[in-house]
C-alpha cells in the first residue's frame with residue numbers, strides 16, 4: 001500500500017500532480033498511470049482524492065481494500081463528487097497490464113471534456129438570470145436610487161442607454177451612476193429636453209463633476225447620441241429595441257452610435273435579453289463583450305493563447321455558436337470577483353479545477 005502523504009490542498013489538479021510524481025520509477029519498477037483519462041471523471045477524481053493511485057485498469061490495493069468499482073459506486077450514490085450535470089460517467093477500463101497509449105484521440109476527448117466543464121460553469125450565471133423574473137444584477141451598488149433608475153426602462157429608458165454609452169475605461173458601477181448625476185442636475189433625462197444642451201456645456205458638466213476618465217470624449221458621445229435618438233428614434237431610445245427583435249440587427253443599430261463598438265453593442269443587447277427579458281431571436285449575433293475582465297479570464301483559463309479581444313470573441317463563437325454571449329456575465333463576474341490582476345483568488349474561484357493559471361501552466 002502506498003499512502004498519500006501530501007499536505008497540498010485537496011484539489012483534483014493538485015492530486016493529479018501528486019500521482020504523476022509518484023508514477024516516476026524510484027524502486028526499480030515502472031508504474032504506468034492512466035494519463036489519457038480526464039480527471040473530470042468523477043470516479044477517477046474520487047479515487048485520487050481518497051489517496052489511491054491507479055494503473056492501467058485498477059486501483060493499487062489499499063488497507064481498506066476498496067476496489068475501483070466500489071469507489072465508483074460511492075460516486076454514483078452521491079457520496080463523492082459528481083459531475084455538474086448530476087450524471088454518472090461510464091468508466092472505461094483498460095485491460096490489466098495492457099500498455100496505456102496516450103493517443104491523440106484520447107487527449108482530444110479529454111480536452112473536449114475539460115472545455116465542456118468550463119463552458120457549463122461560465123454559462124451558469126446567464127442561465128440563472130434568465131430564470132428570474134426580476135434581475136439580481138446590481139448596476140450601482142452604493143446608490144439604490146441610481147440603481148433603480150437604470151432598471152426603470154419602462155419610464156426612463158434613457159438611463160440604461162446613457163449607462164451603456166458610458167461603460168468603458170472606468171469601473172462599471174461608476175459608469176452606471178452617471179445617468180443619476182445627470183438627472184439630479186438637469187431634472188430630466190428626456191432627450192427631447194436635453195437636445196438643447198450644447199456640446200460645450202456637456203463638456204463643462206462632465207469636467208466639473210469628474211464623471212469619466214475621458215470627460216471630453218464622453219460628453220461628445222452623449223451629445224451626438226441625444227441628437228441621433230431625436231432625429232431617428234423620435235427622442236426615445238427604447239424605440240431602438242422595441243422595434244427590432246433580431247439581436248444581430250439590434251447590435252448593429254447600437255454600433256451606429258458614435259463610440260459604440262463590439263463591446264458595448266453586444267453588451268447592451270445581452271443586458272436587454274438577460275436582465276429585461278426582451279425576447280430576441282438570432283442570438284448568434286450576440287457575441288461575448290471583450291471586456292478587460294472577460295479577456296483576462298479567457299486567457300488565464302487557457303482558452304486563448306494571449307490576451308486578445310479578437311481571440312476571445314472567436315473562442316466564444318466556437319464554444320457556443322448559437323449564442324456566444326452566454327459566457328459574458330459568468331466570465332465578467334469571475335474577472336471582477338476572483339481573477340485579480342496580480343493576486344487572483346484561485347482557491348475561491350469556481351473555475352480553479354479547470355484553469356491553466358491556477359494549475360501553474362502559465
Ligand code: SF4
Nearest residue numbers: 339346349352355357
Ligand atoms: S482559477 Fe484563478 S486564474 Fe483561473 S480564472 Fe479563477 S481566479 Fe482567475
